[in-house]
Amino acid sequence: MKPTNLRSVSASTEVSAGAASSTPTFSWNDVVRVSQPEFNPNDSSNLRGFFDKIKACNRGAELQSEFLPFVVEDQIVGYIHKGFAENLRSFEDVFILSKDNCDGGKLMLHQSLKSADDRTRAVGEVIKCLAENELIPGIRNELFPVTSSYGAPVFFSLERAAAPYFGIKAYGVHMNGYVEKDEQKFLWLGKRSLVKSTFPGMLDHLVAGGLPHGIACGENLIKECEEEAGIPRTLSSRAISVGAVSYSDIDGHRFKRDVLFTYDLKLPESFVPNNQDGEVESFKLIPVKHVANIIKRTDFFKTNCNIVIIDFLFRHGYITPECFGYLDLLQSLKSGDCS
Numbered sequence: 001m002k003p004t005n006l007r008s009v010s011a012s013t014e015v016s017a018g019a020a021s022s023t024p025t026f027s028w029n030d031v032v033r034v035s036q037p038e039f040n041p042n043d044s045s046n047l048r049g050f051f052d053k054i055k056a057c058n059r060g061a062e063l064q065s066e067f068l069p070f071v072v073e074d075q076i077v078g079y080i081h082k083g084f085a086e087n088l089r090s091f092e093d094v095f096i097l098s099k100d101n102c103d104g105g106k107l108m109l110h111q112s113l114k115s116a117d118d119r120t121r122a123v124g125e126v127i128k129c130l131a132e133n134e135l136i137p138g139i140r141n142e143l144f145p146v147t148s149s150y151g152a153p154v155f156f157s158l159e160r161a162a163a164p165y166f167g168i169k170a171y172g173v174h175m176n177g178y179v180e181k182d183e184q185k186f187l188w189l190g191k192r193s194l195v196k197s198t199f200p201g202m203l204d205h206l207v208a209g210g211l212p213h214g215i216a217c218g219e220n221l222i223k224e225c226e227e228e229a230g231i232p233r234t235l236s237s238r239a240i241s242v243g244a245v246s247y248s249d250i251d252g253h254r255f256k257r258d259v260l261f262t263y264d265l266k267l268p269e270s271f272v273p274n275n276q277d278g279e280v281e282s283f284k285l286i287p288v289k290h291v292a293n294i295i296k297r298t299d300f301f302k303t304n305c306n307i308v309i310i311d312f313l314f315r316h317g318y319i320t321p322e323c324f325g326y327l328d329l330l331q332s333l334k335s336g337d338c339s
Helices: 006-011 027-033 048-056 061-066 081-086 116-132 161-167 215-229 288-299 301-313 326-332
Strands: 069-070 077-082 095-100 106-109 143-146 156-159 168-181 183-191 203-205 209-210 242-252 254-267 280-286
Touching: 006 161, 027 280, 027 288, 048 288, 048 301, 048 326, 061 069, 061 242, 069 081, 077 081, 077 161, 077 254, 081 095, 106 116, 116 156, 143 161, 156 161, 161 168, 161 254, 168 203, 168 215, 183 215, 203 209, 203 242, 203 301, 209 215, 209 254, 215 254, 215 280, 242 301, 254 301, 280 288, 288 301
Parallel strands: 069 106, 168 254
Antiparallel strands: 069 077, 095 106, 143 156, 168 183, 168 209, 183 203, 183 280, 242 254
């Protein structure tokens, strides 16, 4: 097989790390073709492609000075772009924009909003208005907890689509489903539905979902397993919690501060995933070594999925200390505030 131009493979699917709107045109045949060792036989120990994917999820660090802290009960719970904050001035019974000559100012909630329920309701009404004016697209009708760190008190709940506009910590559960056969490991990959509002048609690992308010990670994973891949509780309950990865990404007015709890699930050879919620177009079982090649050589994956799979590659021995940059890449898996 004669290698083709790697740049053309990536460019045809290039999307932003935010809410991608362009629709990629690659097929499973393209995925399999580019994953083959002979497609680029000289990149087996080169980690540069992995570093590029980590960088794509951690843009804009130099722009953080453009954001104001969002403070609730003296705790910083998020960051909001100074330009976007101007949209909140007219909601003076909900938000207060203070100016401080020392620290540049901050965003706070009105002191009359004492309880979590009152805050959730009031902020929700503001989000609804902003969405109607197309300032916050893609409303999900799903609430994320607003907190200073994981496990800390929840001050209120915020519409998921608004999370990056208020720079709150957002949490998710991501699971790699793998199969062992013929002394080789394979990963089940999904291809996202073309009607998804974010990253349509891109590759995904087997199961992933945001962590809404009021549900534990393990129970949320079991729910997502059933919805996204038709994995029954008898199997999904065997998933092993293996850690977390994090990233920090600034894109315009959006500041994503995400922590993804990672899981592994060893599946029987006979299992075939079956999507239940219409969000996955199809699945394919691919050797882990070939999945690594896809990440290094293309932009086929939804951006944060790359981090989760790279973590899997470390833990299962596919990236070893003999690779130049090993420790730097390992540390970069927690580039965001992992708290």
